[in-house]
Amino acid sequence: MASRLTSSALPALVAAGFFLCASPTLDAQWFKYPTADVPRGADGKPNLTAPTPRTRDGKPDFSGMWLTSDGRPCSPQGEEFRVCGPELPMSRYGVNIGSGTPGGLPYRPWAAQQVKTQIEQHAKDDPHVRCMPDTFVRSYGLPHMQKFIQTPRLLVMLDELNANYRQVFIDGRPLPEDPQPAWNGYSSAKWVDDTLVVDSIGFRDGLWLDSAGTPLTDAAKVRERIRRPDFGHLEVEVTIDDPKAYTKPWTVTLRQAIVLNTELVDEICVENEKDIRHLVGK
Numbered sequence: 001m002a003s004r005l006t007s008s009a010l011p012a013l014v015a016a017g018f019f020l021c022a023s024p025t026l027d028a029q030w031f032k033y034p035t036a037d038v039p040r041g042a043d044g045k046p047n048l049t050a051p052t053p054r055t056r057d058g059k060p061d062f063s064g065m066w067l068t069s070d071g072r073p074c075s076p077q078g079e080e081f082r083v084c085g086p087e088l089p090m091s092r093y094g095v096n097i098g099s100g101t102p103g104g105l106p107y108r109p110w111a112a113q114q115v116k117t118q119i120e121q122h123a124k125d126d127p128h129v130r131c132m133p134d135t136f137v138r139s140y141g142l143p144h145m146q147k148f149i150q151t152p153r154l155l156v157m158l159d160e161l162n163a164n165y166r167q168v169f170i171d172g173r174p175l176p177e178d179p180q181p182a183w184n185g186y187s188s189a190k191w192v193d194d195t196l197v198v199d200s201i202g203f204r205d206g207l208w209l210d211s212a213g214t215p216l217t218d219a220a221k222v223r224e225r226i227r228r229p230d231f232g233h234l235e236v237e238v239t240i241d242d243p244k245a246y247t248k249p250w251t252v253t254l255r256q257a258i259v260l261n262t263e264l265v266d267e268i269c270v271e272n273e274k275d276i277r278h279l280v281g282k
Helices: 011-016 109-120
Strands: 064-068 146-151 156-157 164-169 184-194 195-201 220-228 233-241 251-260
Touching: none
Parallel strands: 164 184
Antiparallel strands: 064 146, 064 251, 146 156, 156 164, 184 195, 195 220, 220 233, 233 251
């Protein structure tokens, strides 16, 4: 099955700080299958600012295909590898999640040194580049589609990259007291009006939140406030409380845009991967 983008970790792309976009294969199965129940304007085009879809119990329905809407353009220097276009953007937060924070993130000294080192070495130690799973915070900023499936008691997030998944329980369960460390941690949520407030703990140590090496440790607590203000957009306010890596909690809002008329496609990073052996730093 053809993928929308390259799965291999090309050194030149690592140096640029983000992956480039491949041209979609138009004849691949379901790449252009029409999305059902899309509101349309008088001109017949999708109305992305139409009212928020709701479930039978009146809650906002987050179901759908999503991709970052904070995209930055692909770099022309990668044209020798792939035809680049705006359809699968890399978020600026995927490159540097603290880019919009005045004064930068409140790193502890070791975390600041990690970021400095990885920027100098073109993120050669990036777990994403080495085909390891990404935590959900980072997934919001990557150029890979996610599919949300919402039920009254569970929100499931399917990540196109590496067939990754996440479960957000909305059934009132408490967070585990002694969780087995996990890539996406453990998430329990509750509704506050039209906002889903999600608390997550139990992360593996050594996770990255961006290409710059911004860390997430096993001491982290993450709170998301997820809203769907209209048909075509999600707003995910993320607060990171990680005393092992930062001197105080910090917050960023990661925006998502709906993706229509397509479906998830296998994109397995290590399939035919030949680049890791060539990655070197300074």
